[in-house]
Amino acid sequence: MVADLLLQVPIVDMPVADLLLLLIAAFGGGAFGAALGALPAFCFTGFAVLAAEGARLLSGGSDALDAPGILGAIAFGPVFGPHVAFAGGVAAAAYAARKEGVMYEPEDGDYHVAKDIAYALGTRPDVLAVGGIFGMIGALGTAISGALALPWDPIAIMVVVSAVLARLAFGYPIIGAGDRDILDMSPFERGEERSPPEGRSDVATDGGTQTATRLAVEPWLPHQYEWPNVAAIGLVTGLLGGWIALATGSPFLAFGISAALLTFLNLGVENIPVTHHMTLPASTAALAFAADPTGMTQVAAIAIAGVFGVYGALVGELVQRIFYAHSDTHFDPPAAAIVVATFTIVVLAIVGVFPSTSWVPNLGLV
Template identity: 60%
Template sequence: MIGAVLQVPVLGIEYSTLLILFIAAFAGGAFGAALGALPAFCFTGFMVIAGEAAAFAQADLAGNITGLVAFGPVFGPHISFAGGAAAAAYAARENEMGANFDYHNAKAITYALGTKPSHLVVGGLFGIVGMLITQFSVALSLPWDPIAVSVTLGALLHRVVLGYSIIGVVAGDGIFDMTPFERGEKRAEGSVPGDEDKTGKDRLAVEPWLPHQYKWSGVALIGFIAGVLGGYIWLQTGSYFLGFGISAASLTFLNLGVEKIPVTHHMSLPASTAGAAVVASDPSAGGVLVIVVAAVFGVYGALLGEVWQRIFYAHADTHWDPPAAAITLATLTIALLYILGVFPGSAWVPALGI
């Protein structure tokens, strides 16, 4: 009887498989909390490189390393990164973070939380949430990256559940104004809720996601560069995700404190995907076209990330990932261009079953 029940599908998945996913997602989210969100994401990058290299060498024809490890319960960003970010928000709210971060401690995604059970449980629960959002998106063929949208919605959820403001306290001449940061302006005196290391006078009025990467011209140019390289990598290897993996792995150096390392995975992934979509994943259909469209989408992803950070990161208290939001919106654009008949394909992006 039990065996028969376990064969009944939910979201197209048998109960037994879904149960395994629940348990593995909890463990993956808890592991992301223990490592820290960004260190866990760096491992995502390394595993994508390993998986895509193996697939290119025809040693991993099914893409198991990329699909089941890098994007699965072990290091899938919707599970390990999202779980780590939520655990950091919880730990900061409980005055248990101790990261001594320049911004609000809930944004300290480079900080490993270790083995405190409450932190691991929060990470694990949000890992399960991330898995469920992704599975729903895949089951319904919703027109965006199902992992990126899960990271994005998971961050919104942890702000709401843990009592943080959605936008935060806007300073300066509006939500897009970064000049208070440039002037070194501080917030009003008083305690900073959920951050035991700071009073208001210690905290910047505006906290740009990347202090070395927020000016429009530089953001656009690095987007162009990452976009060209993402398109070129797809042309030469046929891999949609190798450029993303390289971008993600490069953040190891940022996590280790190397200054001014750019964050580019929200540029390289839309670039390689759009480049493939514009020729229906047929490299022989036009290499120059691939590179041009990839460059455009590299810039597009970069600017989307910057817009997102100015609205949802710079004035708020927790990490709401600009790259995940940018990838969600950029892949939605690719799917819509396919649905509207502008692109002949959508590469790997679902398109409502079309």
């Protein structure tokens, strides 16, 4: 199912012309994601998911109104697929931060400029090319993961892999904590800054230097990093994600809502939570537990969704502390959390706790 949904045709059966078509489209999608900026592109992923799932629901659950595939070809394909447009935008930002005059340096300079994924990178050919190349990498990797039925979200895994490749390609550290406690966010709370080398006015970073002052620790979301608060929003959105999945039969609708709501974050509305790594695992777990729930089974399914909402939230926070807060480029905590959560669903299905894995590939073991 996942190959048909996310990729249209499994790569092992794909004619050479179709594979070239996919890669060419993915180059365009990655470059477009770089032009728009990674976060604006991902917001449109959410809108495309809403359009696709709305069409399916209006057709009475049929996929007829989704032809030829808004979900697979647009939302999760070469146009706005996170492995293409978002990942391409992240990689392009990492590249552009190395080039003088490409990215605007914020006046406060609190964070490394390469982390500004809300910034539209415009039309510079070399920046677009980087986005396009990483879009192709994302499309190819996702196609391979889906065709092999590897036991996780094939899109999310390539968002993670792409972020690592961008750091390696452009000379950024994978973690970058140095001698700091990797899980400690208190330097951020105290406003501690990185000190410039003696005799210099610029600030040492993990991947070079920049002239603006920079915080010693840079949490992914300054308004969403305390463990109890993260768990609380995970529970709330997990329950809602489970309810939406049970009411509509869609594991992706709540994800689309979460992604589309990030438009407000991109526009500067303060304290907007990021929740797609909570709602997607929650919806998926609810449907994996009970595809057609009634009565107490439905109650159990929504409770499980709440647990997976918390799980996705806490894994995302752990990932941000290890891979985001101390390094220089964007490393997406939600994508990593979705990989871990979907893999967990597969494991639970293999051992018999869940009767299915919903849409998640499972190596044919379930």
